[in-house]
Amino acid sequence: MEPILKARGLVKRYGKVTAIDQADFDLMPGEILAVIGDNGAGKSSMIKAVSGAVVPDAGKIWLEGREINFRSPIDAREAGIETVYQQLAMSPALSIADNMFMGRELRKPGVRGSLLRQLDKPAMQAFARQKLNDLGLSTIQNINQAVESLSGGQRQGVAVARAAAFGSKVVILDEPTAALGVKESRKVLELIQDVRARGIPIILISHNMPHVFEIADRIHVHRLGKRLCVIDPKDYTMSDAVAFMTGAIEAPKAA
């Protein structure tokens, strides 16, 4: 099986800091791939490189076997890669439906949409409702409610639903449960598994080992700017994984 998303030899420097140092990366179809590593290991930078938010200084990236050169996150989005960053990119005062369509609003059919640029609000609301239902986000009752009135978990749920709705090929989640309580985290973990069940592979950056070990199919261990190894969570313990990422014990050879 070929990786859906693959990178080789990625490099990104910020002045004297080498954030990504010859990093390799492989995401297989349909899997949840967790990316773990110490603070500053370069996980976010690598994910930004494959999602267009950072243009690497060197290295190559392939999506479904075709080489890509994203210049911006919009390029990546258009190619089917959706990212939910640590700081949720949402407009709190806007409604759930408006947030889901930010930057890709649906226009009314015919000249009302093409010439007058009128938005098709009912279509966007119906779509948003459908997507939330698909992912079991039934606690959200009003699609026109402002995002700022949602709980942290509901907000994260909307961000995941948005990514799942538009990420036709890959969904990337950077610390989706970091700011959440136990119940809210649970819901988001279920959402992630729902997304996988619909056949979309997910990259999950997380420091939360129980969450990683619960849902990941494979774990990419990142250390000092590069991939150290990839492990199967069934073969190792959480303390093994932490020991690999901190360098306390030598990592297994085969990636």
Ligand SMILES: Nc1ncnc2c1ncn2[C@@H]1O[C@H](COP(=O)(O)OP(=O)(O)OP(=O)(O)O)[C@@H](O)[C@H]1O
């Ligand atoms: N925009 C930037 N300008 C300068 N240095 C940066 C920038 N972004 C990241 N770095 C540096 O690159 C290194 C890797 O950072 P990165 O955020 O990718 O790590 P990380 O593994 O995601 O860390 P964490 O788990 O703490 O989020 C760090 O030393 C960081 O300070």
